[in-house]
Amino acid sequence: MEWSQGFSGTQRFARGARWAMAMALVLLMAACQTPSAPTPPPPPAGLTAQQQQVLRDQGFMQGDQGWELQMSGKLLFEFDSAEVGEAARAKVVQLAQVLMKEGIDRLRVEGYTDDRGSAAYNLKLSMRRAQAVTNVLVEAGMPRQNIEVKGLGNALPVVSGNAAENRRVAIVVPLL
Template sequence: MHKKTFSALLMIIFSISLTGCMNLGHLNYKQARMLKKEGFVLNNEGWTLALPERLLFNFDDYRIQNHQKEKLTELSHQLQKYDLEKLKFTGHTDNIGQSTYNYQLSQKRAQSVADVFFAEGFKTQNVQIIGRGSDQPIVSNDSEENRAKNRRVNIIIIP
């Protein structure tokens, strides 16, 4: 009798630990697989896509060029297809200029990306738009190339 109880307990513990290893960030397997394919990574904020390599903003600019809008439109369709319609857009800048100005610019960058998603049917009540200014660089701002990488918008999936 004790062997069966011990075996059952061992199986439960094994199942729980295996489930912990398969952290999908509160998403199902198909959603997580699609997000990975699109370049999203699971971090402490959730499934996040940093857009510096896909969507670089020019210095002191928040406008999105047409070829970039096409990529964002395709991404919005993919997210809707997999019922991932709650998003957070976080805008960032480099460290050139005053912090209050950079905060406003980062807010405009996040808004401009969110506007593409709104045009494709995302609802405003399911979207958060945040400006971070230059407070969270992904690389040091010691060169023009690095400053360009810090001019970005992150898209975060809200489970």
């Protein structure tokens, strides 16, 4: 049985008109409400403004992969060595303490070499360098499971050739 049986055309029209007016009233009331303040966008990489400022203060630069600190000039290795010297160790410990104080404990450590030696050897050496720095970070209190370690050989040199600046690590706070 059709719902409109027993109603005249005028009654159906009046009922439809009342329904349309009620819907229009609801929409108008919704449009008149004061909109809530817009929510500010979250900071990039899931970091607070304070954390980002600390990273900048420590020399990190924001890039495509996250916040990166090239340790060239700060943490260089002797030719064919993965030993972290005492001065460099102190810098890494201090950096770890500053980052952890700000709640930053997820890192990627990338090791690099100059272009002397075979590609296979340089990959292994760069991994040993990254692991050596990771060990210092862990000794300073960083959770090992939160540190990704990569050896990248002589990829991405900061200076062309066999320059000492290429025997380095980069510490990256990755994007979340």
